[in-house]
Structures are given as C-alpha cells and as structure tokens.
Amino acid sequence: MSVSAIAPRRKRLADGLSVTQKVFVRSRNGGATKIVREHYLRSDIPCLSRSCTKCPQIVVPDAQNELPKFILSDSPLELSAPIGKHYVVLDTNVVLQAIDLLENPNCFFDVIVPQIVLDEVRNKSYPVYTRLRTLCRDSDDHKRFIVFHNEFSEHTFVERLPNETINDRNDRAIRKTCQWYSEHLKPYDINVVLVTNDRLNREAATKEVESNIITKSLVQYIELLPNADDIRDSIPQMDSFDKDLERDTFSDFTFPEYYSTARVMGGLKNGVLYQGNIQISEYNFLEGSVSLPRFSKPVLIVGQKNLNRAFNGDQVIVELLPQSEWKAPSSIVLDSEHFDVNDNPDIEAGDDDDNNESSSNTTVISDKQRRLLAKDAMIAQRSKKIQPTAKVVYIQRRSWRQYVGQLAPSSVDPQSSSTQNVFVILMDKCLPKVRIRTRRAAELLDKRIVISIDSWPTTHKYPLGHFVRDLGTIESAQAETEALLLEHDVEYRPFSKKVLECLPAEGHDWKAPTKLDDPEAVSKDPLLTKRKDLRDKLICSIDPPGCVDIDDALHAKKLPNGNWEVGVHIADVTHFVKPGTALDAEGAARGTSVYLVDKRIDMLPMLLGTDLCSLKPYVDRFAFSVIWELDDSANIVNVNFMKSVIRSREAFSYEQAQLRIDDKTQNDELTMGMRALLKLSVKLKQKRLEAGALNLASPEVKVHMDSETSDPNEVEIKKLLATNSLVEEFMLLANISVARKIYDAFPQTAMLRRHAAPPSTNFEILNEMLNTRKNMSISLESSKALADSLDRCVDPEDPYFNTLVRIMSTRCMMAAQYFYSGAYSYPDFRHYGLAVDIYTHFTSPIRRYCDVVAHRQLAGAIGYEPLSLTHRDKNKMDMICRNINRKHRNAQFAGRASIEYYVGQVMRNNESTETGYVIKVFNNGIVVLVPKFGVEGLIRLDNLTEDPNSAAFDEVEYKLTFVPTNSDKARDVYVFDKVEVQVRSVMDPITSKRKAELLLK
Amino acid sequence: MSLSVAEKSYLYDSLASTPSIRPDGRLPHQFRPIEIFTDFLPSSNGSSRIIASDGSECIVSIKSKVVDHHVENELLQVDVDIAGQRDDALVVETITSLLNKVLKSGSGVDSSMLQLTKKYSFKIFVDVLVISSHSHPVSLISFAIYSALNSTYLPKLISAFDDLEVEELPTFHDYDMVKLDINPPLVFILAVVGNNMLLDPAANESEVANNGLIISWSNGKITSPIRSVALNDSNVKSFKPHLLKQGLAMVEKYAPDVVRSLENL
C-alpha cells in the first residue's frame, strides 16, 4: 500500500498570505530523509503584462524599494486565429532542448516562464538555467521574458493529488498557470499559448474540462510564425522525430544502455564503479582515458561501444572490463573525419568492425569478483604493456556546449533544397561528427557553422544536433577568428550597456586630482587622502613595442644608507572596478584578456584598459605601489604597500630600454635608476635559479603582419632581451611580496597561485625515450634537480636539442592554478616552476581577474578599504578560482590556435623545406616538430612509403622502419631524430580544414 | 507529593478493602482519561504526544535510517529522555532497557517488516521525551510508542530488491510514503495493594502500593517481560503468587479494549 503523507493543510495568516507545508523525501547516498519545508502562498504576484490594469495595484516593492517592472508587451505578436495576440508559456522540455532558439533574437517574444519550469530546468541543467535567467534579466525591451512564480501564487498553486507522479503534478501546475493567465488577460484580448514537446501534456490540456488553453509543440509553433523559414533549421532534433522510420529499418547498431542511478550509486559506494572525466586521445578519437584516484595511471577506454557516447571532457562512470579484454594503448592514429567517411547520414548502419569489444557479458558478475578485478588492474598498471580497460556505463555530466564545424561535403546532396540529414565535422578532432537536419545544406557547404548537440539515443551511431548559425566562409579571417573564440569559450561580444554605465562619467577626460587634499576631490572620493603622492619619483614603464595597456611601471633610487629603494607600480584598476557592479561581474566572468594574433579581447572596457588605468607616460595615474628597500645583493630589507598617484616619465619598449641602458652617454637619474634595476634583477634571477627555478621552453613564435594589408607574412621565433627579464624579475618579486601580505591578512581566502610538482609518471615516457636514445635522464627529486638535469641534456652536435627537451618537459609538467588559501595546506602552496613557497598574480590587473582580487585583498590588508564579502567567502572564492583557471587555460589555447591558423596562412604562400625533430613514433606514423614555425604535424605511414605493410614499428627502441617512396632502401626513423621536412599548407578535401602538412625529405 | 502517615494509612486501607475503593472513584481496571495526538512533528516519520489527566506528558518521535543489516543488526532503538534527569540516571536507564527489551523480544516488532532489499533495511529510532510524570511512566510511554509507530510512514523504495550480487544503493520515491505495518507491544502497570490489583495506579496510589507489576502485551497475548517493580521506596513488600495470576487475567481481559481504542485514534 502506498499513500502519500497526510495532505498538508493550508493556513491563512493574513489577507493575501497563507502557509502550507511541502513534504518530500530526500534520498541521498542510499539514505532517505523526510524533509518538511514551509511554503507560503500569496496573492500579490503580478502578471507583469503592460496591458493589465489590476496587477499594478497589488505589487509591493522589494528590499531595494523598487517595484517590479511590467515587461510583457500590450500588443504582442499576432498570429492567425484562434491564437491572435498572444504570450508564450514554456514547458521545461522546450527550455532544455531549445534554449538556443529561445535566445534567437528573431523569435519568441513576450514569454512567460513559470517558476516550476525554472526549478525543473535548474535541477536538470544549471548552465541552461543560467542562460534562461540571463535572458529574463536582459530582455526588457526586445525579447521580454518574465518569470511567473506560480508556486507562490495562491491562484495557481496546485496540490499534488494522491498517486500523482511529480511530473504530472508539475505539468498540471503549468497548465493551471496558463489557465490563470488566459482568464486574467481575457479583458485585454491577449491569448496564452503553451509550447511543450510533451504530447501527454498537450493532450491533458485539451481534455481538461474547464481549460481552454491553446497548446502547440515547438515545431507546430515555429511553423505558425511569419519568419518560420529562417528558424526552422534551428529546431533541435530529439530522438522522437524520425524514430519510427529508423528503428524499424536499422536496428543492428545500438549502444549499451546506461546503468540506473541506483546501480551507479551502489557501485560507486562499494568501489566497483569509478567516476572521472574522460579524456579522448588527441590522436585516436576512439580511445579515451579516465584518471581515477585509485589507479596510478589513467584507465583506458577503447572502442566506440565502450566509450558509449561519451564526449571529450564528460564526467563519466566507468566499470572495468574483464582481464581478457585488457590491452596496450593503441599506437594507431585515428581521427573522426577520416573514419567511416562513407556513412550515410540518412541511415544509421553500423559496420561491425568492433567485434573485439566487450560483447556484453550476459553472465552476471558479482561485485565481489569486480573488486578482485580492480586489484588485478592496479597490479597490471605497474607492469608495462597490458593495461586495464574499462567501459562507460553512465554519464554524470555532459560537457556539451555549442560547437563549431563544417558540413561534411560527402554527406550533402547539393541539388536538393528540401530538408536533409547531413553530417557536421567538428573542429575539435576528439569529437565525433554530428548529424543535423537542414534545408540549407547546399548554402552552408563552405561555411563555418555553429551547431548545438541535442541528444544521442542508443540507436544512433552519431549524436543528433541542430544548426545554430553560420560564421562566414571557411578560411576568411573573420570566420576563423570567431570560430576559435567560440571553440575556446571566449566571450567576445561587446560590453553591454549595463557594464559601460559603470565607467566614470568623465570618460577620456577623467583626470587624477592634482592635489590629494583638494576638498572637492576628497568629497567625491574620501579615500583620496589615504593615497600617497609619488609623482616625484622617476618612474618609467617597459613593455613590448606597441603596448597600450600598460599594467606596470618601475623606479629605483639610491638611499643614503647605500641600499636601493625599488618601486613597482601597478595600474589601480580596482579604483574603477568596484565589487558587486556589473563591470566587476563581467570582468570576473571573462577572467582574462585574450590575445590573438590580430585581435585582443579585453577583460575590461577599452576606456579603462588603454587609458584611465594604463600607466601612460607624462600623465598622472592612480597606482598600487609596492616599494622595497633592497640591499646591494637584492635582499629585501623592508617592504611597503600603498595606493598612490604617479606620473610615468617615459614608456619604453624592451629594445628602447636596452638601448638607453647600454648608451654610455646617458647618465641622467632615470637611466641610472634603470641600470640599477637591471643590476638588481640579474641578482634576483641568479638567486631564483639557485633555488631551483625552472627554465622551460615552449615553441613560441610571433607572426608579423603586413602593416598595410594586415596579411600575415612572416613567422619569427620570439627573442628575449635582458630588459624582458628585468621587468619579469621585479614582477615576480612583487607577486611574492603581495602573496605573503594577503595570506597573512586573509589566511583562509587569499587569492594565490600554485604549481604542483609533476608526478613521476608524467615523465616516464620522455625519460625512457631519453634513456634509450641518448642515454640521458631527467631527475625529478626536486625542481633544482630537474633544472640541473635539464641543463645536462645537451647534444654537443645540436644546440637545439636542449631546447627540444625543455619543450617536451614543459608538456609533462602540471599546469599552474589559481586557488584560495583555504583550499590547500601551506606546503602545497608551493610554486614548483618558480621555486617559491607562495605566489600570486598581482601585476596585471588590466588583463587578469586574479590580480583584481589580489588588489582588493591587498587594499584590505593595508587598511585602505574594507574587503568585499565576496572575497572573504570560501565558496565564492572557489567559484572565482574555478572560473579564472578555466578561462586562463582557454585563453592560452585560443592564443595558440590563432597563431597556428596564421602560421598556416603564412605557409600557404611559401612552401619550404625546414629542419624538424621527431617527437613521437606511432605504429602508423611519426610526429615531427618544426621549430621555425612552432608547428608540429603527423606524417602518416601512407605518406612515408608506398608499401605500408613492409613497415615495422619497434616499441622498445621508438623506431619506425619503412621503405621510403622513390627508394628501395629501408629507412629507420627514431624519436629525437633530426629530419628535413617539406612544409606546406594544405586543405583537407574532406573537412576543408587547412593545416600544415609535413613530408619527410 | 508526599502524604502524611495518617493519609497513607487511610488510603491503604480503602484500596485494600474488598471491593477496593480508589480515591478518584475508579474501578480496579479503570484507566484515567488520556489524550493522544499523533503526527504533530512533520519532520519525523511518526510522532505522538500523550497527556494523562494528572498532567503527565510524554512525546515520542519515530525516525528512520537506511542501514546495511549485515553490519547493523539492531533495527530498532529506543532512547528515553526524562526531563530533569541525567541521561545516565538509574530511572532513565531502567526504563530504556525495559522498553528495548519489550520492543525487541521475539513477539515484539517484526524486523522483517523493516527489510528493504537483500542488503538494506530501515532502522527505526524511537525517541521518547517525558516532559513530566507523577507516577511510573512506562505504561504511558508504551501507549505513546504504540500510537506513534501506528502513525509512521516510511519512504517508499523504488530500486530493486535484489542487490546482493550487483550492488545498488536503495533509492526512494520523492513523495510517496508507505505506512509502517507493525504491531508494537504495550506495557501495563498494576499496583498490588493488599490482595487487590489496580490498573493504572495514580501517584498517591503508587505511594502506598505494596508492589507493582509490569506486564507486556503483544499480538493479542501476554508476553515477556513480566516483572515486578517497586512503585515507592517505603512500602515495598512481597506479594502472593495468586496475585500475579490475577494481574495477568486482568490484563488479558482489558488489554484488547486498550488496543482497540488506540487503533481507532
């Protein structure tokens, strides 16, 4: 017998306010707790329609004493009868499936989101919830989305009926909302249309006796719109659309079903299932790995069925496969665009090439046996060759977002102008192709397009998605730049009006007050008196040529006692970016500026970055200064922090600064100061290297643009001057000093940056390659040992070899990360690469949000102004850190991708022969790095030889033997070999992606 | 409440006479009026509050927890808290152990009713709070526990029952609850005064009683434990065996009525 607990009574408290109880069971980790919460119902929840005359009478102001805004238009979109003028009410399924469409500026106006829908969306997908909320917040004039709190309104609240499922109850609540609205708005001749993809909900709406709600499915509604033609392609594809057709015809390919939540929870708890993020191999899209805390190495997942629809980066639950299916990591290269090229998007045929995959073991394995298996697996990982493998049994969290790609030409019928199924090949080669339905296939054939993924039913070999928009023709600079910004999740839209409103009203005319005690200025900024006037110091800035956002400036002065006063002055961004403002929120969301070859995406609006905050020469600027007293061997005697006003005397480029220092004829005070800085910086660097700081390398190149056509025309490896290191050393010193100070003041929430020591497993392969090929090794005992052993990796015949080892070591290192001090214990604060115990980022607040936080915390620490609560709250700091870590990583990737693209464009014009180094050897190809262009590329076996079958791969020696084309002598290629390669840029005929193609000479 | 020697003597004589004359005019098997409320603690799975006419009051909460019954074999636990007494006071410990014995003994609560899956069961926590009591509270408490358990609803399992080989964590319905279907035992207290047995002795009656009897009742019959209990610390005497028989007969006769009235709450 199952009964719901006694229906809670409703109690009237006052006019228009009554209370009831919400009773439910929270089942978590196998437990079940009865939860009771009060639930208040009220009569003052407005409909927010501009035409309504009743609701403005009942509204009450909020805590800020503001009344709700009536947003829904009084003359909404009119469709043919019986709909007429109408508002739209959304169901949860429509929001979850079609949030892109809701955001589309050309459809969906005057939309009511019932609170219950908002709640359901939040529980199912927080990102979609955030987008919906943003839509409601920012859509005042144009889209007009509102949230109606139906659960709190006594007119629309519905009690769950006995034995009614919660979904049915919620659907009924939505219908009740529609009904209330349609009655409420009847006098104003406005209808309400419920858009839902739930057939049962639509049927119930027509069945209910008293209801007269109009319901439409998403497709039906779109078809009614006057501009349906433009929108139709963006309708998401769910399983149900054409399933009848497919299920019957082709059912030979199916993915295994996911496990039930109960099984997943039970398995996780008793240790037979594991949770982790899946990483798809860069070289083989049918091989992934999952790092699990209990295993020393990532566990392999091989093959389509074992990957079971997981996307790169998804949070998945895996189960180990039986020992008979364990295998060595494949040394085959496989990418999705060349795999099953001939699959027809209209059919879902599955060729059974994966017969060695887990043929779903029908015998039940008990959890006890599974635990034994896990033990064997851990032992196996210690040995070399055979690795435990696993299969994905559940997807905890999808990493799905919008993806950029292009249509696979082979899947398009260019003649047809009707809707057809086509494949989209995504830019990220770790991802499978996506099937979309579009009417404009022919038109989109040579375009970069954005698509969204909707679902991946078990019966489909490829995920289903829908078209979102096109970015422009492939290879056009604009389309490619936008594509790579989108791919790396970089927010590049112009700053919104709300953000720009936070800037000083004076705009470019803003001036630092000439006198810090000027009563008029003080009345505007009471903190002004706490600033220190440093305009008498001889300060200058040194930056890359053409730099407009000058974050930092320096000065040095000899003190009477023979020591040096050295100051680092950082742009005082937090004077303009106050916590809690829209400007601050935007900066926090962007996290960092992104530097592309031809474009900079700012974290903060231009006005601040390049003018008001930028420490430009000859004008007064606010700064945050760190002033040390250093002795002759650059030991810190004393340090002081202060907000200040400064005037930079000169803005040098690195080269200009170098020239000025080297010019013996210049002996003015400024130059003397710069020389002192240089001298001190050399000592600082010396000390740092002695402590074990690493000197790693990455193949960084710079693309020169033709100044007139702004076409890229030359690639150059970045040069380093002594003045680069001058600035760098003092910035490091400032960061360290600030880190200590803010950690001292805020031991739990100080914004810091750490760099963990690399686990030895990361270096295993590199060390083995070095050992076999060069009889060298890299020591991992400490950063000092690592630094020293890197210095020893020298090939006397090839000066570049050392750099190559450094580049490859860099790839084995852990990524540095931002964190708040409460998240780790002090010994783990260590920055391995810099060999310091504590570190933060303080010196570039114009382009990094970490620095903004560090500035505020430092200001709090020195008593300049109280620190905002957001930076004193662990949870909020955790959110900030997570976001800026992600944004920082994305920005780096975006920058690299941009360089890669432009390098490709340069090479397109000049084909050449260059020196390269073999850095990886596979069964069916080698990877070669070309230092001159900083590119690396795979050379497939097919391109090395005409007879791939004669090739031999030696795993132990890292050797590939083959008979080169146009030759009859076998050739051995080892890892680290220096080879001559022909470099050219080619367009892949299948994917129309341009990339560097290397050919061995 | 303390009575003078004269009062005690008068009271004893009237209670011991045949037929016995109780100061409030009750017959020997008659209970004083009691009030019981159930379900007044929404965050517990079951609850009851019992108030006797002399102001004795007791509150019982039933809460549940999912446990692995291979690890935890006690599926029912009674905790008693008497206002003004420390947790380790003798009276608290005696009553706690008595109630645990009553509820767990063979004919007490059937723990198979609490089983969820092959691995997991509900564990029931019975928390008793005695706010005030003037005579021995155990009978009152057992009535409260009875009505609380009878109004208990537990979360409804929706995952599979067979979870031994392939382990699943039990998951539950978000809203639906299932009524707990067990027949908890009741405890009766009788005072022995002379050759008379009196059900539900009041405070003053307890004061002069020669002895007390605790008799448990479960599923329509008398069960263990049956024991004697001192109702005061000045007048305790031994009692004749036929009185025990008389007491058992009395409980046998009137317990079904009590059960019926508690069921019909």
Next chain:
Amino acid sequence: MSRLEIYSPEGLRLDGRRWNELRRFESSINTHPHAADGSSYMEQGNNKIITLVKGPKEPRLKSQMDTSKALLNVSVNITKFSKFERSKSSHKNERRVLEIQTSLVRMFEKNVMLNIYPRTVIDIEIHVLEQDGGIMGSLINGITLALIDAGISMFDYISGISVGLYDTTPLLDTNSLEENAMSTVTLGVVGKSEKLSLLLVEDKIPLDRLENVLAIGIAGAHRVRDLMDEELRKHAQKRVSNASVR
C-alpha cells in the same frame, strides 16, 4: 555551493516570503498547568518549542540561595529528533548549548525583576521539538511567554528574531535553508523600544550593512511582540470570562 535562488530577482525567498516577512507565528500559554508554574508552546515557522517555568520556589540546596534576589536557571533540551536527520548525541553538554543557556540567563537576569523574589530560584526548562532556523529568537519568545504565564515580574516583553544578510539584502526571520547560505544575526529587543538586550553575531557581517540589518530586525521583533501581546490578551480574556461564569 548552494544553487538555490535564496532571493530571486522577483524578490521572493525560497519559501515564498518577501524580504521583510515573518514566518507563521503561533503561540499559546498555560499549556502545561500541572507540570509547571508557567508554560508556553510556540511555533515560529517550523520551530516547535515547549517552555516550562518552575518557580519562584525554594532552592533545593541552601548554598544556591541568594538573599538579595532570585536565581535564574535555564536548561535547553534540543531533542535528538529536532532536525531532519536524527542526531546521535543528546546535545546536553555541547558547548553551543551551554553558550545559548548562558546568554539566555544573562539576558533575562537583566529583564526579570529578580530582586523582588529573594531567596528563591526560577528554573526555566525548554524542549525544542523541532527546529528550522532562527532557533535562538524562538527560545527568547518562548521564555518571555512562559515567564508572563508564571506571573513573574518583568520590565517589558523581550522578543527575539534573526535576520540574515544575503549579498546586500537583509532577510527577516531566516529559516534553516537561508541560515546555511548566509550570515545571520539574532536580536533580542526590549518591548517597543529600540533597546537591544541581545545582539548575537556568529558570522562575519560587514559593518556598513549592519545598520540596515538591525533596522529590519527591530521592526520584525516589534511585530513578534505584538503577536505575543495579542495572544496573551486573548488568553487573559478567556480566563476572565471563565472565572466570571463560575
């Protein structure tokens, strides 16, 4: 991290209240006439509290006697079943409970005219049957009602209320969900005055926001006082009419 809408852009809280609204407040006095000299039962939201006042009475130990004034004791019994998850410990000797008891004693010592009951002791016994946030405020209200029922002289009502601060919005009478998501303060306000006999801040709260928080807290406490006053008058009226019938 809490992903709930603690205070929605539309100005509604998790349970549907607005920022300045009290929870359901129901109280009754003289609920345990046989068990104590004064008693009250109150529900503030889902807080359910029984308060018993025993005294003024002769102390059990002569050594506890004060010849100039009455001795006030408060014992708070937070039952094991008072939260959703049953707790294993009985909370009796927990530091937090001892602190609550001490601060309640200190607070009521100043507001009860102890000097007119010399050589006696007043025991206050509280049972928390259910709790859902803002418990300290409810304890204060329960004690005030029970003391009045016992006929013990006080200078004025003391009403208790908690206020949370969510970003910049003060939220009156926080429940447990809200309490877990933000810092809260508890106020004990004397009568209709702006005098605080208790200000309890157990978390960080920016100084520049405190004034706002206190203002709404005091207003809320005054409403609680009125609700208690109303209940007392109703009760008194009933008693008077009962007496006159007899």
